[in-house]
Amino acid sequence: MSASPIRRRVTVLGSTGSVGCSTLDLMAQAEAAGSAAFEVEALTGGANVGRLVEQALRWRPGVAVIADERLIEDLRDALRGTGIEAAAGDEAVVEAASRPADFRMAAIVGAAGLRSTWAAASGAGVLALANKESLVCCGPQLLARVKANGGCLVPVDSEHSAIFQVFPADRPESVAKLVLTASGGPFRTTPLDRMRAITPAQAVAHPNWSMGAKISVDSATMANKGLETIEAAYLFDMPGDRIDVVVHPESIIHSMVEYVDGSTLAQMGPPDMKTPIACALSWPGRLAWPAPKLDLPALGRLTFEAPDLDRFQALSLARQALAAGGWAPTIFNAANEMAAYAFLDRRLGFLNIAAVVAETLERASGTEIDAGVGDACDMALAVDRRARELAEAVIVDLAVAA
Numbered sequence: 001m002s003a004s005p006i007r008r009r010v011t012v013l014g015s016t017g018s019v020g021c022s023t024l025d026l027m028a029q030a031e032a033a034g035s036a037a038f039e040v041e042a043l044t045g046g047a048n049v050g051r052l053v054e055q056a057l058r059w060r061p062g063v064a065v066i067a068d069e070r071l072i073e074d075l076r077d078a079l080r081g082t083g084i085e086a087a088a089g090d091e092a093v094v095e096a097a098s099r100p101a102d103f104r105m106a107a108i109v110g111a112a113g114l115r116s117t118w119a120a121a122s123g124a125g126v127l128a129l130a131n132k133e134s135l136v137c138c139g140p141q142l143l144a145r146v147k148a149n150g151g152c153l154v155p156v157d158s159e160h161s162a163i164f165q166v167f168p169a170d171r172p173e174s175v176a177k178l179v180l181t182a183s184g185g186p187f188r189t190t191p192l193d194r195m196r197a198i199t200p201a202q203a204v205a206h207p208n209w210s211m212g213a214k215i216s217v218d219s220a221t222m223a224n225k226g227l228e229t230i231e232a233a234y235l236f237d238m239p240g241d242r243i244d245v246v247v248h249p250e251s252i253i254h255s256m257v258e259y260v261d262g263s264t265l266a267q268m269g270p271p272d273m274k275t276p277i278a279c280a281l282s283w284p285g286r287l288a289w290p291a292p293k294l295d296l297p298a299l300g301r302l303t304f305e306a307p308d309l310d311r312f313q314a315l316s317l318a319r320q321a322l323a324a325g326g327w328a329p330t331i332f333n334a335a336n337e338m339a340a341y342a343f344l345d346r347r348l349g350f351l352n353i354a355a356v357v358a359e360t361l362e363r364a365s366g367t368e369i370d371a372g373v374g375d376a377c378d379m380a381l382a383v384d385r386r387a388r389e390l391a392e393a394v395i396v397d398l399a400v401a402a
């Protein structure tokens with residue numbers, strides 16, 4: 001007996017990026033398989049107006065938004081006569097995020113996604129969270145907001161999706177610890193003396209996952225696993241000392257929950273973001289789509305090793321920020337984002353990414369960062385702005401010293 005198709009009204013924030021495109025591809029595959037039917041409320045992109053237009057003509061959303069206001073005429077021209085509203089600018093992205101929908105995918109990269117994720121948290125339905133930086137910036141407040149508005153946050157980051165699927169939400173006391181797996185990125189075995197010369201092209205070439213540039217750099221420095229440790233601490237209300245990281249180069253086990261009785265539950269699957277996206281799209285049901293499946297005999301073996309904290313200092317820095325509490329994770333995120341982009345712009349060496357984060361956290365601890373007034377999102381953004389100024393000064397100092 002075939003199940004009736006799931007029906008969802010969907011908004012995708014960051015539809016032109018890696019996760020956004022995977023979301024729309026998956027939706028098309030599920031519709032073609034007859035297991036789902038979607039309507040699209042809103043699509044938003046940053047600056048890739050060509051891809052946004054293509055997506056809008058395919059999915060016929062109520063509104064298509066391009067964040068870069070200079071591109072509004074291009075968008076309007078391409079959508080003229082289609083009945084699809086065209087809009088531009090940060091406010092329009094936030095407005096799109098606030099529209100009623102059953103499923104909102106938050107897939108903008110970086111703290112730039114915070115205001116729209118915050119707006120998306122004001123509605124009922126599922127908030128599918130890929131934009132981990134917004135959780136790191138003001139996680140407890142974001143989770144409280146989703147709950148207060150009758151929504152449900154389903155993580156899309158593969159590790160957190162894995163834990164979400166095996167975590168006993170009704171018996172959290174039965175959990176001993178969380179184990180996040182990490183691929184180790186492209187430099188897992190690169191000696192420290194060769195890491196200094198790593199180029200942006202080498203850093204974005206991830207061995208297992210196809211992702212946007214910023215998260216690829218984060219994976220290469222393992223700052224990504226640091227952000228994910230903070231993300232897991234907030235999502236599952238777990239102290240940092242009960243969250244382990246284990247390197248698992250095959251990226252087949254996406255993470256694990258260890259129970260107090262010694263049992264460990266793991267979630268497995270091929271390294272494809274469409275699987276955690278599918279989980280969020282139909283939660284608590286399961287979406288049938290032509291998913292890639294595991295071939296265990298072909299895989300042969302799964303391997304594990306401890307992370308090398310000397311070569312990947314960002315991981316320890318994230319743990320320190322989590323333990324310090326307050327706005328320290330927000331500052332960690334801002335400094336890491338500034339340093340990752342400075343590296344991509346060739347203004348900073350690879351090993352100096354962690355150095356910028358460490359020095360920014362140090363300078364911030366010596367100054368009173370004023371979060372101002374407003375809601376938690378406004379305050380996190382004020383801290384983010386100030387931390388970026390501090391990080392930029394550190395980047396300039398390191399460039400002068402080099």
Ligand code: NAD
Nearest residue numbers: 014016017018019045046067108109112130131132211212
């Ligand atoms: P990406 O760079 O491929 O896409 C980012 C999207 O955000 C694009 O649509 C871009 O146009 C939009 N955007 C960028 N700056 C913007 C701005 N200022 N205003 C509005 N929109 C803007 O990134 P991605 O790899 O898809 O990652 C998206 C998020 O998902 C990140 O937070 C990342 O950490 C998380 N994530 C990604 C993956 C992955 O496999 N790609 C896995 C886990 C988590």
Ligand code: MG
Nearest residue numbers: 157158159228
């Ligand atoms: Mg991840």
